[in-house]
Amino acid sequence: MVSEPTTQLGIIVLILVVGFVSQLIAEKTEIPSIVYLLSFGIILGPEVLGVINPSGFMSYLEVLVALSVAIIVFEGGINLDLRELRHLSRPIFGLVTVGVSVTFVLASLITFLILDLGLAVSMLFGALITATGPTVTRPLLRQIHVEEDISSLLDFEGVLNDPISALLAVAVFSMIVSGGLSLTGLHNFVAHLGFGIFMGLVGGFGMVYFFKLADFDERYIRFSSIIFALAIFISADYFLEETGIMAIAIASIIVGSHDFRHKEAVLEFKEDVSIILISIIFILLPSLLGFNEIMSIIPGGIIIVLLILFLIRPLAVYLSTLGSSLERNEIGFVSLIGPKGVVPAAMATYFSLQMNDGGTILGLVFLTIIIAVIFTGITANRLAEYFDVIPMEMVIAGGGGVGGTLARRLNNRGENVVVIDQKEELGEELRKEGIRYIEGSACNKKILEEANLSRTKYLVAATNDDEANLMACQIAKTKFNVDEDRIVARVNNDENFEAFEDLGIRSMNPDLSSAVMLENLIERPEIFNMMEIGRKGDIVEIEIQNEEIIGKKLKNICGPGIEKCKVFPRESLIVLVKRKEKDLIPHGDLEFQKGDRLTILGKEKAVQEAQKIFQEPQKE
Incomplete structure (x- = not known):
């Protein structure tokens, strides 16, 4: 007979495999992996196949969720740099203050009116769904390519709204437990918020100071970053419960806004760990959901979710961005991107176990998460195209010496770069540096369509094959209507210059250009x-x-x-x-x-x- 630990370990392995498959499918379909993770979680749960039985994990599910939230929020915040986003301070502040307030009040009100759950329980739901969450927005933004400011704005909103939502929900829940609405809940919210920010500041600057002084190997820096993140989260929660999320969010943003040795390695490591944890959480938590809990709130629950997505969210974003520098199309896109993540799911699960009518809250929160994630996941690319927030990109054909160096320089300058090459190992290197890579031939029309060549800022044909470079330039001009003044090419053989000139393409030869540069270094140093x-x-x-x-x-x-x-x-x-x-x-x-x-x-x-x-x- 198979022992229980072996069975549970087998289920964990199955979850990891399903998570891996979900990531692969998501990459091919360009629909965020969370859509598939949620679907697999429901299918594998007790309501369908019964492969995953959440009762076997309940003893350590809360610990696993807390660990995941800490690492995921830290991974989201460490990728943000306040130094580069000062011009977004107004809309960011608006979204985490005005946006949260509008969402909380209106969501609570419509829930109270439509489902008649009672004001306190309706307010608990309103508090939970104010979060947008980096667990969804970050994977989503990895798979759609929008303007950097929009991506950063959604990132910041997700990282900061998660802890605010959790603290607000705890304050409302404390009022429910105490028997009614009072100023005590508001006092608790302010106290928790302030303490979480304080612990985040102390932990964040402490981590930066340690990283700048530490003369450790890269692997020890990665390992110590995990220790620091968990220590900050646990320390805050130890002194004042439910403040760990705010503390780790603030600490991660501070770390992300400073430079230190091996920072890139820490970012890469955190991203890999975060993907694994997201896979586990978004498969495990949906398995807790019973269909009865969903059916009991239909159709009212669906009406509430639709009002949140298409009325409350747009209104909250509009009011939050009044007077900011955002354009109308940017505001329109942000207003329709509001998926919910692991924090409301985890908090709803926690509250449902301690309330008599907790199943209703759990069902309503999960219904919101499922509809919001599926809608956002399926429509995000189309919405980005409709609102014209996909930036013009520099497309470079050839990721070798010349093309790769150019790609890195342009990327460091803040350009959106896409590299096309047929070598898999080049792709691994460039992706690590945040450069989008498409494996294939630049002479293939479908590959060029995938690179969105019709919206390119420039096409640089930089392979070591003149025939391939010439063909890519011809396709760009004839099939994608790219102006010749937006096409440049590398010519490897001097004898082929004439062919590029006949096509009207500006071109250069690396050997000749190097000689000219050396000459100028001598004559114009x-x-x-x-x-x-x-x-x-x-x-x-x-x-x-x-x-x-x-x-x-x-x-x-x-x-x-x-x-x-x-x-x-x-x-x-x-x-x-x-x-x-x-x-x-x-x-x-x-x-x-x-x-x-x-x-x-x-x-x-x-x-x-x-x-x-x-x-x-x-x-x-």
Whole structure:
């Protein structure tokens, strides 16, 4: 007879296998894996196949959920960098204050009116579904490619809303247990919130200080990051229950906003661990759900969920982003992306075990999670296309020496880069650095469609095969209507230059270009020491996109990085302004016009700072 530990271990292995399969299917179908994880959890649970019996896991399910929440929230926060997101401070603050408040009040109200659960229980449901959760948004954003600001905004909302939702739910639950609504619950919420933030600040800065001082091997840094994350979570919960989520969220954002040795290794390790834990949790928790608990709240429950998704969420986002720099299309997209994650599921499970009518809350929360995740997972890509929040990308054919180096440089500059190559090992390296990689031939129309070539900013044909480069350029021009001034190519054989010129494609030869660069290093050493060849500086040519700059004089422009609208980034210089067919030498009284193209030279960071002034609207 098989022992119980062996049976449970076998189920865990099965869950991991199912999680792995779900990830593979998700990658092929471009539908987030959580849709499949939830489906498999229900199918494998007692209500269908009965393979997974949650009663066998109840003794340590709460510990497993707590561990998972700590690691998942930490993984979500450590990928965020406050230094790069100051211009999003207003909508972020709005979503975690106004957004949470509007969602809580309106969701509680419609639940009370439609299902007549009682005001306190309705408020508990309203508190639980204010969370959007990194457990869903992060995997979702990995599989759809939207503008970086939108992705960061949804990330921040998810990381911060999870602990706020948990604390709000605990405050409401304490009022239910005490027998009625009172100021005690509000006091508990404020106290828990404040203590969680305090513990997060202490733990986060402590972790940063340790990582900067520690002279450890990469593997020890990864291991110690797990220890720190769990220690912060458990310490906060030990002193004041249910504050661990807030503490770990704040700590992770602090760590993500600082640089330290082996940071990339920590990020990569956390992401792998997080994927495993998400697979386990989203298969185990749905198996707790009974169909009776769902059927008892239909059709009222479905009406509530639809109102939350298509009325309350859009209204909350709209009110949260009033006066922000977000465009209407960006607000529209964010308003329809509001999936619920593991925190409301875990908290609902916990409360249901301690309430007489807990099954109703559990069923309603899971119904919300299932509908929201499935809707968001299936429609996210289409919504991104409809609201035009998919950024124009740099498509590079060939990820070898030249193409790979170019991809990394453009990626570091903040461009959205897609690399096409047929070598699997190249893909592994580039994906680790956050660069999107498509395995296949750039001469294949379907591969180019997958790279979204019709929306490309530039196509760079950089393989070591001139025939392949020429073919990719031809397909781009004829099949995807890419203008020839947005196509550049590498020519490996000088004899093939003419073929590219006949097609109207700008091209270069690496050997010849290297010789020219070496010649300039000899004859013009000072300027080339400052430029890319010395890795100390940069030179870019950009078109003015910030409409607030148009009509202003050079001496009066202001934006990110400019002190009191007077001081231009000191280590950068506008060396040329191209206006239609004219080349203008810039001076203080030069008034910028629409369509002006600027050439900016200087130190790399200063050039990036100056570039933002002309390409981003001013942020308050």
